[in-house]
Structures are given as C-alpha cells and as structure tokens.
Amino acid sequence: MIFLIPLLALAALAAVPFFVGAYPLGLGIGILGYGVLATAWALFSGPTRYISLATVAFFGIGAYTVAVLADLMPYPLVLLCAALIGLVVALLVGLATLRLAGIYFVIFTFGLAELARQLVTYYEVNVTRTLGRYVFLPIGPEHIYWQLLGLLAVTLALAFWISRAKIGLALRVIGDDPVVASHLGIGITRTKLALFSLSAVVMTLAGAIQAPRWTYIEPSIVFNPTVSFLTVIMALLGGPNRLFGPLLGAVPLFLLFEWLSANFPNHYSIILGLLFIAIVFLLPNGVLAAWDKLTARFKNNEARA
Amino acid sequence: MTTLSRRTLLQAMGTGALATALASLPTFAQDRTAIRIGYAVSKTGANAGGAGISTIPNYLLWVDDVNKAGGLELSKLGVTLKLEVTEYDDRSSAEETVRAIERLATQDNVDFILPSWGTGSNLAAGPTFDRFGFPQLAGTAVTDMAPQLVQRWKNSFWFLGGGHDYANALVDLLVKQRDAGAINNKVAIASVADGFGIDLSKAATPAFQAAGFELVYDKTYPLGTSDFAPIINEVSGLGVDTFVAFSYPPDTFALTQQAVVANFSPKIFYLGVGTAFPIYPNVAGPNHNGVMGVGGIDPDSEAIAAYFERHTALVGQAPDSWASAVTYASLEILGQAITRVGDLDKSAVAAEIASGEFDTILGKVKLVDNQLRALWTVGQWQDGKFVGLAHTEGKAAREPVVPKPAWVPAS
C-alpha cells in the first residue's frame, strides 16, 4: 500500500508532458535536473558533511561523453558508457581526496572540476581541432524530462534504500565520528569511495541526459562552475540529511531564480543575493527542518487545545 | 517574527507561480496593442561583457528607433503597432537560454524572439527557435556550420559569417602585402581556446600554409588567461612581421598592452573580438592606430555615422564596429520583413527575410541561403575609426596602413 503512493506520484509526474506546454516542461526539466544533482550530491555529502564542488566535473563528463559517442553507438549504450566513465573518474577522485577535509576538500574538488575543463579543452583544441561539438539526437524535451524523472526516481529510491541499508548507517556513523566508525570495524575508505562514486555516476548521467537539449556542447557550457555552486546551495537549503530535503531545496530555489530573472532582469543579482542572506538567517536548518518545526508547533497547539 | 517572514517568503513564491500560470492564458490578436518582442540575453555571467556591448544596446536602440517612428505598420491588420519588450537574463547558461525561449514562445506568447549573444548560445537555441517556428536572427554567432544549420533549422539566419570568411580575407590581405614587399613571410598566431578562437585558427592555419606563409608560432591559450608576457616575449624573438591573435575581449586588451610594453611592434598587429569595441582606443591609447582586427565598418557611410550617433546618444557609448552594426541591421531586416508581410505570421516573415532585399545601415542587403554574405572581415583603426579593409563582396573602404605606426610608449 505504502509503495503505491510514490508509484502514483511518479505516474502523475510522468504524465505531465502530455498536459503542459513547452515552457512548463522546460521548467520541469530544469527542476528535475537540479533535483537529481542535489539529491545525488546529498547522497555523499549529506551524511559525511564533505562539501564537494566537483559536481560539474561529472555533469560535464556525462555531457561530453554523449557529444563524442552519440553518433557511434545506440543511445542506451552511450548512457552506459557515460556512467562507466563517471565511475572510473569518481574512483580516482575519491582516492585522491581521502586525506582531505574541510575547506581543503571544497577547493580541491573545485580545482578538479576546473582541471577537467582545461584538459577537455586542450584535448579538443589540439587533437580534434574543434571546441564545440554538436549533438543532433532525435530526443525531444519530453524524452529528456522522462529520463530525468526516471533518474530522479532511481536516485531517490537509492537514497531511500541507502538510508535503510548498512552502507547508509556506515556513512552516518562516519559523518558523526570517523574514529568510532573505524573502531566498530567500518571500512571508512571503502564506504566513502562507494558512496562518492554512486553519487558521481548519477551526476554524470544527469549531464549525459541533458546534453541533447543544448545541441551545442563546449567546455564553458557544460563545465560551468555555477552548476556546482547551485547544487550545493540547493541541497544545503533543503537539508541534505533527509530524503526529500535536496529536492525541496531545488524546487523553490529553481522557481525563485526563474521568477526573479523574469520579473527583475536588471536587479536579479541584488535581490537574489539579499534573499540568500535572508534565507541563511531565517531558515538556518533548511526548509524541511523549518517545516518540521512549524508542524511540530502546530501539533503542540492542537494537543494543547 | 521568523514564522511570519517564512510565510511571506512562501507566499511570495506562490504568487510568482500563480502569476506565471496566469500569464500563460492566451491573448487574442484582435486585442493586441503592441508587437511583443522577447529576448533573453546575458546580463550576468561570462557572456555579459560581450552581450553588454554588441547585443543589448542594439536591441534597446532598435526598439527605441521603431517606437519613435510610431511603430511597425501591419497592413493586413490595419494597425500600426509599437514594440513592447519582454526581457530575461539567460545568466550566460545554455540551459537558461533554451528555457527562456520556451517561456517567451509559449508563456509570454511573444510575436518575435531575438537571440542572445555568442556562438554557443545561438547554436544551443537553434532547435528551440526551430521547434516554435520563430525566425532566429543570429547576429553574434560565427560558425562555419551555417550552411548545414540552415538545412536543419529553416528559419535560422546567420549574419556574422564563419571562421573561413575572416581567416581567408586576412590571408588574402597579407598575401598582397607580402607580394608588395611590405612584410616578410613569417607569421605568429595565438588563439583563445574557445569556440571563436578555435574556429578561426582552424581555418587560418591551412590558409596561411597554402599561401606559403611560414607559421613560426601557432598555439592556443586558455580562456581566462591574464598574463600574456610569455607569449609576447616568445613571439617577439621570432622575427615575424605579422602577429595574429584570435582573441577574446580581455585578452585583446591585455595582448595590446603587453606588446606595447615589450616593444613588440610588428608591421601587422591583428587581434580578435574586442578590437572593434569602442573602449579599445581608451585601452590602447595612441597605439590603437593601425591595429587590425576582425570586423570593420564603412567610414564613409552616412547611415553608419547616423547609427553611431543614435547609439551613442541612447546608451552613452558608441557601438562596436563589427557585430553591432550587423546586429542592428538584422533587426532592421526583421522590422522591414514584418511590415512587408503586413501581419505577425512568423513563417511568412521568415520567408520574407530569406528572400527579400532590405535597406539597412549596411546598405542594401539580401541574404544568401539564409546567411548574410556581405561582411566586413578585416578592419583597422584609422583616424579614430575601425575601418573595413576587406569585405566579402564589396571593395575595401580604406587601404591598409602597413606597417602600422610604431608603438608610442605610454607616458
């Protein structure tokens, strides 16, 4: 019975492209795209509290894989390749970052994303002699929407499963106290690497799926560091330690960006900035925590009445 | 207090969603009081610098010009309507660009959409323009793919040519100078590792080689490079008379300053995007004279002179002398096509743009295969103007000054 609700919700969301126009569908794609990224980000960073800015490295690798391979093999195989490449890169990155903590980890991951961008650029410029690549795939926005929806559902299911599985417990223990974790027999390296890789594979797929939407792929488009920053902000805003937290950060923020840029195109930055500051002050623990507090207060009032 | 604010915030978000939903209700042509023009341009982000010079001012200027003239006459509807603008910021992101166009097309129901700045964003927006049947007048995209893209997207129009146009014109010009004995056979090229730089260098390298030039330096540098001392130092020791940089604005300025400082003053000093910017003479000081670059204008054209004046009066600075006039001309073409069609039928307007001949600040213009083929390809700063030295179809506006004056050290 309880499994029916998410399935129904999924079905309802899957039906959306049949009822809405191109713009709401575009919004949907944007929201799902960031929803996937933020949820995937929180898979690793939520329990461990490591703030990663490498999101766009994987996102861009996914997009580039599609751009390079789209003409060579069937689309599902392309996605599989993207996932594999993402996995390999994630394992390497994960191993390199094991000893880093705090701000060092943050900036390291940022440097990594930039390095990926520089190396791709250098390769394209010197080897292929083209910087931009074209992705002409017969994939319409509704297909992208469905794929992202599927990916989000899978990611959420994974997140849900992880929160209940041993590996999720291991990660929470590591996040709370790595010393205790190791003394309880938890392989910290293995666990962190596994989750980091899983999260990275999802990010890679998010980039791969969205690549056909832009037609034209170049490093400055798909390795845009803003993506990493927005992902972090959304997940932090929603609350990275809850299943739907990152999503609940991504949806309102995405709509907020859209609303602001539409209504205040010339003062967008200022208003957005002020709102951010306000949010930090007003919602210190994220949207979901604030919501919990609100409902808790409500329940208390009811109980008293 | 916090609860209140939190609620207000949520309400504000809700109101926004509602407003967008309401805006989606269709309005009827009969009720219309204006022609709705929409565009999403980079007001922030990496592309904001380019859009702020070549794109946004021209959109403002065109709307202002048309509205001052009373609007566009729609003979089939029997009205003359002014332009009304819906603008968004694409935040220099391809994703935002695509979605903003979807929004303009389906939510705001604008009549025409103007594209954003840059090659990448125009290519990214192509399928979306195509899907909704809007003519796409790409005034700031340089791509050799244009002939194929036109096949793919029937309503796309490409106004700024491809890398080959600029590279070949430059090589032709240099061949003449070499054959006249004005310069030696050695050329150095530095290109920015970005779409524009690579497109041009890809076209230029074989062209130079085919013309028998010796390429003693041909390297790229990453976007965002701020220090050009190593490149200039190396090139200055190679004995070249010709230095070519397919560069982006900040690099264009930095390369100039570095060359002046290093007293590397080749006979031909050619730079990429930004050379034609009105700010360039401020940056280079007296040394801007004789610098060549991509683009150019006809200094004898009264239409261009008037355009420069109107532009300066409205936005407070002169336009750039490459893509600005082309962008403005593309808008003139759009306006004239609308008037000729007499209503707001997008495909009819697109067909008219493709086939008609138009009177623009660039002179009489007729698109070939949806592309503007009449382009200024090489320009040079002469007497405070960035004059065209080579044109794909017409004659040069001025003869090149070779060698350029030696650098004057800044005081």
Place this chain on the structure above:
Amino acid sequence: MSLLTLSNVTKRFGGLTAVNDLSFTLTAGETVGLLGPNGSGKTTALNMISGYLPVTSGSIALDGTTISTLGPERIAHRGVARTFQLVRALPSLTVGENVLAALAFRKDPLWGSKAEAKIENLLADVGLAGRQQEQASNLTYIDLKRMELARALATEPKLLLLDEWLAGLNPTELRAGIDLITRLRQSGITILLVEHVMDAVRALCTRCIVMNTGSRLADGPTADVLADKSVIRAYLGDDHA
C-alpha cells in the same frame, strides 16, 4: 595463554615521548587495571592497541599475530573493542542505531530482525532496556557510558579496552557500573581497564600495571601494586609514602 602482547612499544609525538619502551602481556580471561597519573601514557597505550594511533616502534600482537600494523577496523574485526575516555556517542543516531552500527560491521555481521533482538539483549545487559528509540544526544552521561559499553560489547570482543569508563559516576552509579563489569568478567572476556577510581580497580582487577611518564612503573597483583611506595608517590606525591 597470552592474548595480548606489547613488546617494547614506543610512541613519540614530535619531541614528546608519550609511551616509552612499554612491554606487558595479558592472559586470556584476565581483568587488568592500567593505572598511572594523568598524562602518564595510559590512553596513548590504549590508542595504539586499538589501532587509533600507529606505534613509533615496537610491536603489539593479539593471539600471536601482529596487529600493530593494522588499521582500527581490521583490529576491531580481530576482536578488540573499546570505549573512549570522553564518551564518543554517535549523536545523530538513536541508542538502538548506535549499537546496531557495531553489530552490522563486526566480523560476522548482524542485520535486520536478528540484530533487533541482539540490540534489546545488549541494552538490557547495560541497563538501557527499552530505550532503543531515544536519540543518543539526549542521554545522560551515565547512560551514554552504558550505551558506549553496549556498543563495544556488540562486536563480541575477545579484548575489551575501557578508558576511564567509571569516571564521573556518582556512588550509586559506580556501584552499578562495577557490578556490570564484574558480570562481564565472569563471561570470560579479557578486560584492560584504565581507571582512576581505586575502589573499582580493587574490586575488579586481579592484576595492575602502573605507568608513569610513559614507562611501566609496576606490574603485579593489585594489592601489591597499590601498596608499592613508588606507586603511591606517583599518585599522591612524595611525603605520602
């Protein structure tokens, strides 16, 4: 037979020698007190046994195999469990999850309903029956200590390292704590106990090792060691002897 053997173990932090050439052996089933004034190197020794700190030189063996080259999780899998001087709860987890974390990652892991039953037993053993669902961060000090012990026991260790587990308890709690450890002893587990509460040491330990400034000062039956003049001097100062 000997369960744990420390041979010439030394630990240096920069210029500071925290443990200096320490050797001792624990026989299976023993409960041994590791005593000494604050800063004498007891906790550092414990940290090296549990693998939290690498040894600078010397070696540590468990059941005859060297463990001083292993990381803490491998040592835990070989049957060493510990508590910490300053209680280290996992604050964002519930009491039940704290114990589950130990069950789930031990050598023969328990998960699901089997684990649930085991958690109940373990918590009941330490006096936390029925409190699985409480958030660890809400526990009182003594209950945190109990939980930490349950967590350590959940790994079914051969060797249990207790680092001042009884410190800070009031007399009643202390009595209960001593009883608890007495019961553990009877189950056959080997215990190494760093402790300042001498009543407890007397009650629990058959043997004591006393450390001072990183070195072993005395090793022998509890009563003898606590009567040793050098030990009393180390604790109470010179003229007390």
Place this chain on the structure above:
Amino acid sequence: MLFSAILTGLVLGGTYALIAMGLTLQYGVARIMNLAYGDLIIAGSFGAMLLFTAAGLNPLIALFIIVPLGFALSWLVYALMLQPLARRSPNRDRLEGDSILATFGLLFVIQGVALVLFGANYQSYSFLAVPIDVLGTTIAANRLLAFALAVLFGVGLWLLLTRTRFGTVIRAVAANPGSAPLVGINVDHVARLAFALGGGLAAAGGVVVSMYLTFSATMGVIFTMKALIVVIMGGVGNLLGALAAGLILGVVETLVSSFIDPGLTLAATYLIFLAVLVVRPQGLFGKAAR
C-alpha cells in the same frame, strides 16, 4: 630565456599573492570562507577606474581612499551579517556552511550593484603601461609596480602580524580562538578587525590589478577562486604560505606557457594545486589536522 620567464612569473605570482593575502587573513582569523572576496576586489578596481577616469586621480593615491572604504565595508559586513552567524554557530562546520551561503548571497549583491552602476562591459584604463628593462627582461611598469606593492603589502602585513601587539593578538586568535578570552582578547572584535583588514587588502588588490587587467562586473568569482586556490595551497591562515603559493603558481604558469604550451597554463595551475594537496593535505605551510 629561462631567467626571463622566471622573472615574469614572479611578477605574475606577486599579483596572485597580493589578492590572496586578504583572504587568508579573513579565513585564518575570522574563519569565514568569503565567496564575495573577489567581488570586493572588482569593487576596488571599479573605484580606482572611476577615480582615474573621472577625477584623474593616480591609482596610487586612490589606494588611500579605496583601501579605507574596503576596510569599512568589510567591517560593516562582518558586524551586520557574519557576526550573528558566528555567534549562532555551535561549531566550525556549521559556520563554514552558513558563511558559504551568506557570502554567496553577498557575492550576488555586490555584483548586482556593480552591474547596475557600471553595466556588464569590460573596463580598462591605461596607467604606467611603459616598458622597464629589468636585467634584460622587459616588464611593464604597472606590473612591476604591482609586484612592488604586493611585496610592500606582504612585508607590511608580515611586520604588522609579527612585530606589533595587535598582530600578535590576531595570530593568537588564529592559532587558538578558544584560549584568546583567557588573556582578555575579545575574539569577536579581533575577528571583525581581521575581516575588515582582509577587505582592505582585497580593495587594495583591486586597485592594483585595475592598473593592468581588463575587468568587468562579473569577474569577481574568478578572483575569488584564484585567491582560494592560493590560500588553500599555501595552508589556510598562513601568510608565508600564501606568498609562496602565489609565487609558485605564477612561475609555473609562465614556465609552462613559455616552454611547454600556453594552452596548458591553467591546467598546470590546477595540477600543481591538486598535487600539492594530495601530498600535503594541509597545504604547503599548513599544520596537520591533528
């Protein structure tokens, strides 16, 4: 050739060190990861340009106006926005998260104001763009001046930190904020001053780079990231580390550009940075975590 490349690299590295100094102070003492740092640099650049073009003021003199303004602005930002966050945070992690979010907002505000005031265009003016011959290598006077100023500020800051009572207090707070109250140091107060001082240095960096770099309202984040990389590579809160890392990056960039391929300069920067962290996770001069 090699000598010339190294000299050029040192001059470039001086700029990197200069823009990183303020950040290392802000992060090291006030424990704020200030993502709006680069936007303050840009604000300083705009200020210098405005004074130069509108009032004809020499940027060197402009420093005396803009640096105090940067100091005051950062002081206010800390007092109004960051101090409440610092007070509310139970631990370092939390403050880090909050300060990332809040200064991310500030970044947008400053950038937005610059956009409204100056537009998105590239800005540049020419000051002291004259060649100077240094041991056979030609270097722009403005760059040399920037290097000299970087050295001046670096030495000045170093003297301030090591030779004055106030500097000792700042280092004490950076080293051990928990113990500072024991000697009567008001940590809030010192953190605010250090943050403001960092802001003043950022503004100074802005004035200096505006002499020879083209800048625009949206370029702040580039400076922030460059500064962060220098700071992290050097070891957080370590002035000497920032200087060393800045110079190393400058020299590496120039060497790669001169002898390998200019296309790999930025890749080399990031590679060096990442390699340093893989070998020394705490940065060149940083202390180990434990």
Place this chain on the structure above:
Amino acid sequence: MLELTNTALRYGKHLALHGVGISIAPAETVVVLGANGAGKSSLLKVLGGLVCPEPGAGLTFEGKAILGRPAHDFPELGIALVPEGRGIFGDLTVAENLQLGAHPPHARPHEKRQRDLVLDLFPRLAERQGQIARTMSGGEQQMVAIGRALMSCPKLLMLDEPSLGLAPIVTSELFTALGRISATGIAMLVVEQNVKASLAIAQRGYLMEAGRITGAGTADSLRADPAVQRAFLGAVA
C-alpha cells in the same frame, strides 16, 4: 574576594554541578580536590566565565556581581585562568605568549615588571623566549601558561590540574613556584589530583565528588581526612 553560590551547570541533560558554592579570601590559596569527572574543571569554567550556569547561581568578585559577563572581561577584572590542557598559543613564541598575557589594559603598564617576575620564577623560560611554544616539553608549556596568566597582574589565579602529565620532579618544581606566587599575595584556586603537593601550598580546600562539594576544611584537616584518600585510592590506602 570571590564568592560563588548555589551553582548548577548543565551540559545537555548531564548535570555537571549541583548547588556548588565556594569562596576565596584575598591572598588565600584554596585547593579543590576530587577524582576525574567530579566537576572540578566545570567549576573553574564557571569561575572563568567560560560557561554560563543555570539560573539561580551567584558569582561576585570584590563585591561586584560578574556572572554573565563575557569571558574576555575576566582578565581585566583580575581573574586569570590556566585551563586544563594549558590553552597556550602553540604557534607563537614564548615571548609572544607572555606579551599576550599582558593584553588586559590594566596590565599593560606593568608588562616589563611582570615579565621580570615571571622569568625570575621560571628561569627556563628566559632562555627559551624565542622558542615556538608548541615545541616545548609539557612542564615548560605549563610554565608558559602560568607565566602568561601572571602577566595579567591577576588578583586571583586559577589553575586547572597544573601537574597533569608532568613527571614528579617537574611537578615538585612547579609547586615550589606556585608557593612563591602565593607568597606574593596573589589569591590562588588550584584544582588538583595531586593531593599532597597541592595541600602543601594551600590554606584551605574543598573536596568534590560527582558534581557536589562533599567536604571542606583547612589543608591540615583535609590531609587527615580519610574521605580524601578514599576519593582517590579507594578504601584501604
């Protein structure tokens, strides 16, 4: 001079202090004895302004109520704390640590005099002024911490387990120095496990167990009190 009344301190649900009250007279040396976890350090934290006790507590110093004032005001009032673990600035030199000790405004004019006093008290510090404090031995670090506290011209010096982790010979040196400090007329509050040495320099003492004061008296009476021995070595010591 200092009066603490009815103080309870809570960390989360854990009650570290219950109804604690102590007083210190000018120039008096008072020792607080007790086992680990008895609440001694918590008591010092309250007295140093580092933590805020539950409502109902009272703290006066020279007649002024000072509860709730920020910790960084205490040195200026004349209360100096040498915390457990010493709390020195490890990255700084010995001289800088001492200089920082004189940071409170009232102490600055006397910086030179106090420095001479400290260096006289701990001659070893005089040789090591340029050394980075972190690289010194435990005993020397303790000297730095005490010296730093003395630099603020305190009226009351509070020490949390000064002998912690020190070799017996160093401990005895340290207590000799503490005795000399006491002789200069500075009031001292010492929290210690080293019963003998601390009682030797104290006039009075308190015994703490499980967050409560369970005994008080003169140094002599405590020395003879079996409860004190029990608290440390168990029944039969």
